[in-house]
Amino acid sequence: MNALAKERTSAPEFGEDDYDVFHRIGTLTRQLHDALRELGYDIHLQGAVGTLPDARSRLDYIARLTGEAADKVLNAVDGARLEQDRLDERLAKLSDAWASLAGSDGPNSPTPSLVKETADYFADAKEGGRVIQGHLTDIMMVQDFHDLTGQVIRKIADLAMHLEEQLVKLLVASTPPERRGQVQESLEGPVVDGNRAEVVTNQAQVDDLLAELGF
Amino acid sequence: MTTAEMKFLIVDDFSTMRRIVRNLLKEIGYANADEAEDGVVAMAKLKGGNFDFVVSDINMPNMNGFELLNQIRADAALKGLPVLMVTAEARKEDIVTAAQSGANGYIVKPFTKGTLEEKVAKIVQRAGAK
Numbered sequence: 364m365n366a367l368a369k370e371r372t373s374a375p376e377f378g379e380d381d382y383d384v385f386h387r388i389g390t391l392t393r394q395l396h397d398a399l400r401e402l403g404y405d406i407h408l409q410g411a412v413g414t415l416p417d418a419r420s421r422l423d424y425i426a427r428l429t430g431e432a433a434d435k436v437l438n439a440v441d442g443a444r445l446e447q448d449r450l451d452e453r454l455a456k457l458s459d460a461w462a463s464l465a466g467s468d469g470p471n472s473p474t475p476s477l478v479k480e481t482a483d484y485f486a487d488a489k490e491g492g493r494v495i496q497g498h499l500t501d502i503m504m505v506q507d508f509h510d511l512t513g514q515v516i517r518k519i520a521d522l523a524m525h526l527e528e529q530l531v532k533l534l535v536a537s538t539p540p541e542r543r544g545q546v547q548e549s550l551e552g553p554v555v556d557g558n559r560a561e562v563v564t565n566q567a568q569v570d571d572l573l574a575e576l577g578f
Numbered sequence: 579m580t581t582a583e584m585k586f587l588i589v590d591d592f593s594t595m596r597r598i599v600r601n602l603l604k605e606i607g608y609a610n611a612d613e614a615e616d617g618v619v620a621m622a623k624l625k626g627g628n629f630d631f632v633v634s635d636i637n638m639p640n641m642n643g644f645e646l647l648n649q650i651r652a653d654a655a656l657k658g659l660p661v662l663m664v665t666a667e668a669r670k671e672d673i674v675t676a677a678q679s680g681a682n683g684y685i686v687k688p689f690t691k692g693t694l695e696e697k698v699a700k701i702v703q704r705a706g707a708k
Contacts, residue, residue: 433594441601500605500691503598507688510592514637514666 412534415527422520426513433509440503444496451492458485581702585627586611589620589634589646590664595687599633599664599694606695617641621649624656631701636665636672644679651680660701664689 465478473481586608588599596613603611612627614620616638624632632650636643643663650656662683663676676684682704683697 430592430594434597437594437597437601500602503601504688504691506594507598509594510590511666511687513592 409534412527412530415523415530419520419523419527422516422523426516429509429512433506436506437503440499444499447492447495447499451489454485454488454492458482458489461485579630581706582607583610584608584630584702586631586633587614587620587623587627587629588612589614589617589632589638589643591615591635591638595635595664602691602694603633603698605691606698608698617643617646617649620646624650624659625653629659631698632659632661633664633698634661636663636667636676644675647676647679647681660705662697662701664694 461478461481464473465475465482586603588596588603588611590596590599590613593615596615600611600613603609608631612623612629614623617634618641620632620634621641623629632646634643634646641649643665647661647663650659650661660682661680662685663681664685664687665672666687667673668686673684682701685693685697
């Protein structure tokens with residue numbers, strides 16, 4: 364870009380020289396092209412292009428892990444809710460049965476104080492059950508972070524893909540024809556974790572690997 | 579048919595959100611629900627399945643919530659179906675578009691159980707009053 368800066372300072376103000384507007388645009392375009400060609404040799408630009416697929420892969424990883432975590436929490440909430448529903452149902456039945464004993468005076472009748480204490484406990488358990496259900500709803504609701512963050516991650520991943528495409532075009536366009544094949548070859552394909560032979564993706568693969576090694 | 583027997587279709591590309599909405603609907607008394615991951619799947623299910631209420635996201639692949647809403651309103655058999663949009667799209671123009679396209683309600687994520695309950699009850703009440 365130094366050439367561009369030089370042009371800006373050395374060329375006279377528009378209107379004070381003999382160049383017409385189109386000629387100046389032509390000159391700038393040539394200089395821009397030359398500058399881009401220089402960029403074609405710039406290892407940093409190639410490096411930036413090369414890291415974008417990896418960045419997308421990492422974003423996908425975040426989206427997948429948060430999704431799995433949210434699912435596990437929702438499974439646990441469903442399980443806890445089923446159990447709480449079951450206990451609530453039993454509590455209601457037992458509470459009704461116990462209430463019918465209040466005031467009975469047979470030889471095996473519970474004492475009035477026991478009836479009251481038990482009834483108090485049933486009321487407490489019922490209220491506790493209601494509070495637990497409320498907490499379960501809260502736990503479930505906050506799992507919406509997966510949807511909300513997932514949408515942001517998707518947008519950033521799309522942006523990275525678009526940026527990568529543009530950078531690749533820029534890089535290829537600014538590279539001399541004899542080196543283009545080399546550049547395109549070095550840019551092929553995004554890095555996808557699941558496709559990499561050097562990594563494992565679950566515990567079963569770890570166990571298999573260890574077994575293969577004789578552990 | 580009682581309101582509790584109403585059949586809901588929950589349309590969202592995120593499975594987590596579908597589960598949340600489904601569980602919330604169950605909590606507020608609507609246990610009969612099915613799910614679709616985008617507008618295309620939703621339309622196919624709606625055409626074959628006697629649904630009474632649609633809860634739909636907007637930003638989805640293949641067919642988004644606006645397109646789904648338009649297709650529902652353009653379909654002779656489905657045009658009267660209540661549609662509640664539940665979405666992270668909080669731009670006023672989206673809300674206006676939804677209203678102009680015939681949405682019966684619009685909830686912005688993140689939302690609460692109380693909000694969903696209130697909007698669904700209002701729409702069910704209006705539908706029943708017609």
